[in-house]
Amino acid sequence: MFFQQLINGLTTGSVYALIALGYTMIYGILGLINFAQGEIYMCGAFVAVLLLATGKVNFFLAVALGMGAAALLGVILERVAFRPLRGFHPLVPLISAIGASIFLQSLALLLFGPNDRPFPIQFAFTTIMIAGLPVSTLQMTILAAALGFMGLLIVFVRYTTYGKAIVACALDRDTARLMGINVDRMVSLTFLLGSALSGAAGIMMAIYYNATYPRMGLLPGLKAFSAAILGGVGSIPGAILGGLLLGVAESLGAAYISSGFKDAIAFAILILVLLLRPQGILRGRGD
């Protein structure tokens, strides 16, 4: 029972971590919360599911296109809702992003209707025994894929020129510009990467819960934000750690405290973190 809950928590937690990476990178470079991150996650899931439902697209291509659509949406969103408002009071872009989030959610509701869509293809996942403990291969696959994406992101940020340029912009935008870095392009790239990861997260959850619907991004988006704060906003390892911890806490809390309040656990943790250690576990840029 405990072990099972732990695995459940790690699975959802790894998905929260993927979304939290988007929040944390965008916060790192612009100092803003992208409120519509949950809708980008929803967009990735919808594009993949709709493509697969046509029956003509192979699974990996559908995933790639879903992530691509999410990335594109992220870049467009930055252009429309954030860039014109740079230099304004910080609450202006914040409210604009809230507007974008509501807009995308209700647009999806109009286009696709409120009902859950099952994932169009079936996988042959089973439960296997590892060291005497039952493990679902679906959960293992999601966990492995999420960790793989995180590994790729870390390698990109640490070892490539573009990755280093993003870090430079996050550290000091003006100095980065003086060093010849095209800051606007790096901001777009950050949105592209963060949104692609959120899109991948959306597809994973669409498979895991076998449901895709317009409001699916709301709670995971909020929880992922709590995860980013928990780990230390602006820190990439922090977002991963925060996501996994939050997933486990939520799963154990639902099992041992009360399942009716499952969705409240993340916010209770968020408020506690802000109260006791606002900079997060790994010191982020939040103050």
Place this chain on the structure above:
Amino acid sequence: MTAYVLHLAILAGIYIILTVSINLIIGYAGQVSLGHAAFYGIGAYASALMSLHYHFPFPAAALTAMLAAGLCGLALGLPTLRLKEDYLAIVTLGFGVIVDLVFLNLEITGGPDGLPGIPPPSFLGLNFREPWHYLILVIVTVILVLIATYRLVDSYHGRALRAIRDHEITAQVMGINTPAYKVVVFTLAAVLAGLAGSLYAHYITFINPETFGLHTSILILTMVVLGGMGSIAGSVLGAVILTILPEMLRQAHAYQELIYGGLLMLLLIWRPAGLLGRGKLSLKFLKRES
């Protein structure tokens, strides 16, 4: 038909209180709250429970509502208002979700079925069962709230708040206790939202969690942005327009949220000062640095 107009007028009055109160947080303290409907709900439930179980007269029930919402506002504001404005947005959003879950899961709040049979107010020998009597009660309350708000924002404290909004560090250097101001104004806004909740509960006489969800918080936010952040007259106008507009566009009901979301984005991009916030002051505060 007249009954319907009266109904809209009463709702508009309740929304004016909500919009003016959240404008104190957004337009004067420069913070964003996305959980304002939660305080509205706390007020409504507190007031309804007091009249249903303890037969409190309306003024006492309304005071309890204001107290309950204010205490929750204080408890939420104390830890979060020390931080940057975007944290408050998320925390209040999370708070809204928690409060919604509490209303849904507790036995005393009636769960998803809500609380029926809330008595309409009657006090001082007056009975507010008739809609137009209730409208008078709402109008008097709105006027009192508006007078209090104008007095506040034109006072020393109002200037201190605007200083915090425009430049927090400078305000601090001038000797303004910025965290205390933010907490007080946040609590005050929660108190007013609680009052609006009480007015709503005793008017509709039935409440359930649906009324106090995220979409209501977003609606109130849109009203403020439409009217102009930092403009009280704008808040009144925004509340009235967005109470009446959806009724006129009944066929477009499905598009309501789409319109609100699009409106928020477009307004901020093309007219960040809102309809009435054209004054020098509001624009200056929005276009702070660059």
